[in-house]
Amino acid sequence: MKNRYAVRFYKDGNIRYISHLDLLRLFKRTFKRAGIRLQYSQGFNPHPKMSFAQPLSLGYSSSSEYLEFETQNTYSTDVIAEKLNSLMPEGLGILSCEELPDKEKSLAAMTEAADYEITIPVDDSLEIENTDLLREYISQDQIKVMKRQKKSGRKIEINIKPLIYSISVDRRGNCIMLEAKLAAGSVSNLSPELVLTTFCEFTDISYDRATVAIKRKEIYFIK
Amino acid sequence: MTLSKQLDKLLMRAEKPGRYIGGELHTEKKNPAAISTRFGFAFPDTYEIGMSYLGLQIIYHILNKMESVYCERVFAPANDMENLMRKESLPLFTLETKSPVKDLDILGFTLQYELSFSNILNMLNLGGIPYRSAERDASFPFIAAGGPCAFNPEPLADIIDFFMIGDGEDILPQVCKAHDRWKESGKDKDEFLKSLIEINGIYVPKFYTPSYYEDGQLKAIKKNYDKAPDRIEKQIVENLNQAEFPQKTIVPLIETVHDRAVVEVFRGCTRGCRFCQAGMIYRPVRERSKETIKQIAARQLEETGHDELSILSLSTSDHSEIEPLVEELMSVCKDNNVSLSLPSLRLDSFSFKVLQEIQGYKKSGLTFAPEAGTQRLRNVINKTITDADIYHGIEKAIELGWTNIKLYFMLGLPTETFEDLDGIVEIAKNITDINYRITGKRGRFNITVSVSSFVPKAHTPFQWHPQDTADVFLEKQLYLKDKLKKIKGVSYNYHGTDSSYLEAVFARGDRRLSEVLIKAVTLGCKFDSWREHLKYDLWMQAFRETGIDPNFYAHRERTYDMVLPWDIIDSGVTKEFLISENNKAIQETQSPDCRLHCIGCGINQKAECTMGERYEE
Known part of the structure; x- marks a missing residue:
């Protein structure tokens, strides 16, 4: 025991x-x-x-x-x-x-997803309709990023869209808040950094990474 | 914007931001507004190095026990962080309250090695504090310094307001109390410095004026304030066993160089190696008793949760109760999944027994330091280890399964010849032969020979000797390289001599070097003890532009009748003793360990010395 x-x-x-x-x-x-x-x-x-x-x-x-x-x-x-x-x-x-x-099994082996909250301070003058923004971002067929492979060191293109389980966006004062449930764990894992970069690139929002706050709000395990 | 908020923006960009956040276990929280002496303990290097220094823990603990004092820590930011700070105009700050250092009452630097001096100036600059003592009015904190390099304070004399010489346990609280009183009196800055000289061990450089002969030799250092002492006697904590020692030590949140519980088992050393400054300036030997050590160790482990314990001193095997002490500590450690680390052990049979037990089958390398290749040269430096000791120890190590042996030697010791270098080669060769004899194999056995460049230090018997020039060092290094590469299984380490040269200049420098330091820092010199950061060319430029010849300090042979810049500091060891030891060195004669026979260094005139002839009783 x-x-x-x-x-x-x-x-x-x-x-x-x-x-x-x-x-x-x-x-x-x-x-x-x-x-x-x-x-x-x-x-x-x-x-x-x-x-x-x-x-x-x-x-x-x-x-x-x-x-x-x-x-x-x-x-x-x-x-x-x-x-x-x-x-x-x-x-x-x-x-x-x-x-x-x-x-x-260990918790690490049972981890399957995690919730993140990404807070991006932006210019006050930035006028965007949240819902439109998000719909367009997430309605892309593929969300492609270049990722360096650990073993070979080569860069390959991957589609992260299937790893985004859900996402919402909200404008609070001079911040854009992204809330996302992303794949996590040893089988498939998506870093919120990639959501941040692809989202901001797609929506043409300029930001300073040093002022962006990322918070993990929950981890989900396979039952 | 508060400094904390400004800092927060930088932390996301900084490498290893954990260095700058404070908030570690057992750090002190006080309200600065309710404090009469705000003291900054400044370590002129990065957090990871400074936090591994035991003296910081001792001083932090002692000062913060005082109600009127708040001791906070200050470290040198790494280059990336410094650039960010300068760009965002964030001044150097304390870790505890994130206060600008300019807001402190006293900023005290610890001087552990000469090559950290440029960092002191750079830190002042980052704090918005002028370099020169004379340029700082009452709006700036007092800038103080202590530690081993304070035994030759002159190169920093124009920069530092006052030096604290000797053990810090008592002198720092005395200084803070004097500051409390001065602050209440409302008198001007000079009055504080004047009140300080009543404390044993305080050197205020502005109360002394050096004069020089035409050829640049120091003529005299005369006091210009009557009440200042003629010479400054170092302060000595007589009873180390009863001295304060922290049990709730600060536990860093990030990994540091030495991340462990540590107890200082004794201070001082009886061996009398003639090149060793620590062996001279920390006299007399004062021990903590076995029971005190055990009690401190147990409490510290409990309070910190560390999983490694180290016992520290200049020569741990020399503790009078070392065998029972180590055995008892080992059993405490074993019960608690704590590993014991024992630096500076001698290769006697007891040490092997201990090493065998604590390292088990996980044998890391075995290191020892004959320092010189021949018996003759070891007689000169008074390193009492013999060839027989070396070979016997190595034999034992090989029998027990060690396959990695590291040997440390110094090049450029007084009287050294190429025969002494041949001696190093011979030792390496003989060890490979011993290994072959015992194991029957040549492979899977490695000896590393590391050589460093000798730097003559103030307050040692070798303080009059010139340092070898770079050319001579290089010739010796290459001579060894050529001979050692022919022996299978021997690797050889040597380094450029630029840093040893600079160290030699400052170790025996005088007050004129303050200007060189200021120039060098203005040119961008800092982190000189980091090989990747040392900018030797800029240093040479600084010497040229200030018209000061560094060779004068490094390569000049001094005579006994000369006035030396550090003569104003009384380490307790007499000049007569240093002269007689140097004469004996030239005659290739050893002096005994002082536990066998008192050799009259003079320290027993200043403090009780319990070591003299202790084995003869």
């Missing part, structure tokens, strides 16, 4: 500038400080059994991330959430904790 758990947490504020690996190290230390002993892998280089459902890009905030882990002892989920929460730095917080069944 394993002690498998997952915590759901948020990442916001300045701490979004630390990387996926830094966050993993932070959790590892926090478990140590909390006195929660993680299960370690066997072998030459033992490491704690702990992993994220989906890495979150540096600079993104999130209101719903998942970390799964295995402990040596059994705890109540409330105790885990409470202990971790009391030790989290500003910008990180545990929203909930639940037990995971023994035999289930």
Whole structure:
């Protein structure tokens, strides 16, 4: 009988500038400080059994991330959430904790989609009808991007349209907000960056990437 | 727009933005408005390097324990971030409150290596603070400095308002208290500096005027303010075991060079290597007891969650309780999935036992530093390791399965000849033969010979010696290259000598170098200790344009009767001792480890030295 758990947490504020690996190290230390002993892998280089459902890009905030882990002892989920929460730095917080069944696949393997919110500050004078914009963007037969292949390094053209499960656009003050549900996980994955670039290119909106905020709002798993 | 908001815009564009966000575990939050001394601890290099420095943790902890003081951290931004900051007119800021450094009361730089000096000036400039002390009125913070390079403060004398010499644990709180009092008094800037000289270990350069002979030699450094001390005695923390040591150390959010819990097990060193500045200026040896170390280590691991523990000193094997200490720490670590790292161990049988246990079958390279290739030259530098020690240690290592041996040597040590270089080759050759004898194989065994260029340092017995010229260094490096490449399984590392040359200039420089520094930084020099950033040509241009000959500092042979720029600093070790050690070096005679026999360095006149002849009792 394993002690498998997952915590759901948020990442916001300045701490979004630390990387996926830094966050993993932070959790590892926090478990140590909390006195929660993680299960370690066997072998030459033992490491704690702990992993994220989906890495979150540096600079993104999130209101719903998942970390799964295995402990040596059994705890109540409330105790885990409470202990971790009391030790989290500003910008990180545990929203909930639940037990995971023994035999289930890892969360990473079960991840299939994620919701993103992309906030693009634009010129006040920009006058566009949201619905038209979006309809035209999404009604393209194909949304093509050039993507560099990891192995060969060659650039190939891919159509990202099938990976956009849903998308909506809204104008709020001097920002354009895109909300999109995109393919995520190890089988097929779409980075919101590609939605941002193709959308803005198609609609001819100029923007400064450094001022665009991207937030992950939810991750969906195969049931 | 507040600095924080401005910063937020830059972070999306910066490389490794985690360097600039602050908010790490165990950092201090205070309300600056309720503080009488805002102190900036400035490390003149990037975050990852500065946060690996133990002294920062100690000072941060000690100062923030004081109610009237708020110590915040300041690092040099990397080049990409600096460019963004300059473009957006964002001044250098503290990590804690994102305040411009100009708003602080005291900005204190730690001087860990000479090649960080240009970064100090660049950081002042980024903070909107004039370089020269004389150009800063009361609207600017006091600029202070401390650390090992403060033992020759003169090259920075026109820039820094006051130096703190010696151990920082007590002197920094004293300075802050003096500042509290001065601030309340409402008196002018000079009054604060005048009040500081009552504190042991404070050097205020403006109270001293150097004079020179026509040939450029230093004639004297005379004080121009009566009450200033003739010489500045370094401050010493006598009882290290009772000294404050942080348990809630700051835990960086991003990976740094050394990301681990660390306990300083003792300060100082009894070995007396004649080239080593640290071995001279950190005397006397003061230990933390085994129990104190264990207690600090356990608490620190608990408070930080680190998974690595390191015990630190100049020569860890020399701790009087090293064996039980390491054994007990090992068992603490094992129980908690923490790895123990032990730098600067000697290759004795105990060390092997320990290494065997902590490295197990995962054998990383084994490193050791004979420093010189022959017994003769090791006698000169007082490195007591013998050929027999080296070969015995290596034999043991090979038997235990190590296949990667790193050897460190210095080139350009006083009295060095090509025979000494042959000695290096011979050691490498003999080690490959030992390996063959033991394993019966020539392959899958690698020796790395790394050579560095010797830099004579102030306050050491070698402070009078010239540094080898670039041509001589190169000739020696290539001589070794030619001979070592003929031995199978030996790789050889050597580096250009530009940075060692600059280091030699500043390590024994005088006040006239302040202008060179300012010129060099104006020309764009910074991050000189980073090989990829060092702009040697610009440095040479800076020397030319200020009319200062760097060879005068690096290559000149000094005589015992000369006034040296750092003579105003009293490290506790007497000049007579340094002279006698240098004479012994020339005669190729060793001095004993001071635990065997007190060699009269003079430090026991300044502080209790418990080391002298400790083994004879």
